[in-house]
Amino acid sequence: MENLLIVRNVGATRGYRTLFKDISFEAKAGEILELRGENGSGKSTLLRILAGLTRPDAGSIAYHADGSGSHSSSFYPVHFLGHQDGIKAQESVEDQMKFWASFFGEGKGKIQPALERVGLWKRRDVPGRGLSAGQRRRLSLARLLITYRPVWLLDEPFAALDTKGQELVKELIANHNDEGGVVIAAMHGAAIPNARALEILSPRKAKNSKPTIEDISSLEIGSSV
Numbered sequence: 001m002e003n004l005l006i007v008r009n010v011g012a013t014r015g016y017r018t019l020f021k022d023i024s025f026e027a028k029a030g031e032i033l034e035l036r037g038e039n040g041s042g043k044s045t046l047l048r049i050l051a052g053l054t055r056p057d058a059g060s061i062a063y064h065a066d067g068s069g070s071h072s073s074s075f076y077p078v079h080f081l082g083h084q085d086g087i088k089a090q091e092s093v094e095d096q097m098k099f100w101a102s103f104f105g106e107g108k109g110k111i112q113p114a115l116e117r118v119g120l121w122k123r124r125d126v127p128g129r130g131l132s133a134g135q136r137r138r139l140s141l142a143r144l145l146i147t148y149r150p151v152w153l154l155d156e157p158f159a160a161l162d163t164k165g166q167e168l169v170k171e172l173i174a175n176h177n178d179e180g181g182v183v184i185a186a187m188h189g190a191a192i193p194n195a196r197a198l199e200i201l202s203p204r205k206a207k208n209s210k211p212t213i214e215d216i217s218s219l220e221i222g223s224s225v
């Protein structure tokens with residue numbers, strides 16, 4: 001199957017500190033990758049690099065999502081769900097969705113199904129400041145459903161969500177994968193079913209000049225992570 005994403009020798013430094021180096025991996029259509037690593041190992045930084053929000057200090061990232069062999073500069077084929085949710089305190093849930101629909105060039109018809117899917121349609125008139133942390137997370141998830149982007153980059157997608165909310169995230173991810181989408185998620189704790197796990201090692205733990213990423217999926221077969 002075709003690779004949607006090819007990452008080669010990506011490295012990042014912050015100040016004088018090497019966060020990670022020589023990170024290389026591919027993601028094929030329908031694959032789920034879980035980024036793991038200690039606090040501060042660089043999971044969020046790597047996701048932000050993959051989202052095009054910050055530049056790597058080394059290496060290259062290529063998306064092959066439009067069938068042409070490379071992504072055009074006008075179309076970055078990702079959805080990014082970060083720690084900062086970009087939710088406006090004064091605006092209602094529905095108005096914020098209208099903004100995103102317009103931003104993505106979609107009609108308003110996508111809003112109700114997306115809000116129903118995440119359980120917020122009945123709270124569509126509530127302003128952002130009236131949402132709990134979990135409801136804010138659900139609103140961020142609704143944004144993913146407004147328009148199709150082949151690659152979802154999710155930073156701790158279970159954060160603030162109750163058990164039902166976590167099940168919802170798993171279902172959304174499974175549906176996205178059924179459509180051939182790729183999901184790359186930074187995770188602590190609970191795992192996403194059928195995910196391939198990549199661990200970002202601290203450069204101290206990576207032996208000698210080895211890359212600071214390790215595919216740990218094969219180590220987990222039969223384990224109950």
Ligand SMILES: Nc1ncnc2c1ncn2[C@@H]1O[C@H](COP(=O)(O)OP(=O)(O)OP(=O)(O)O)[C@@H](O)[C@H]1O
Pocket residue numbers: 014015019037038039040041042043044045046186
């Ligand atoms: N803009 C920045 N300027 C300086 N240092 C930064 C910046 N962004 C991140 N860092 C540092 O880079 C390191 C990696 O941060 P990052 O948020 O990527 O880690 P993480 O693996 O996602 O951590 P966590 O598991 O705690 O969420 C941290 O030590 C952080 O302090």
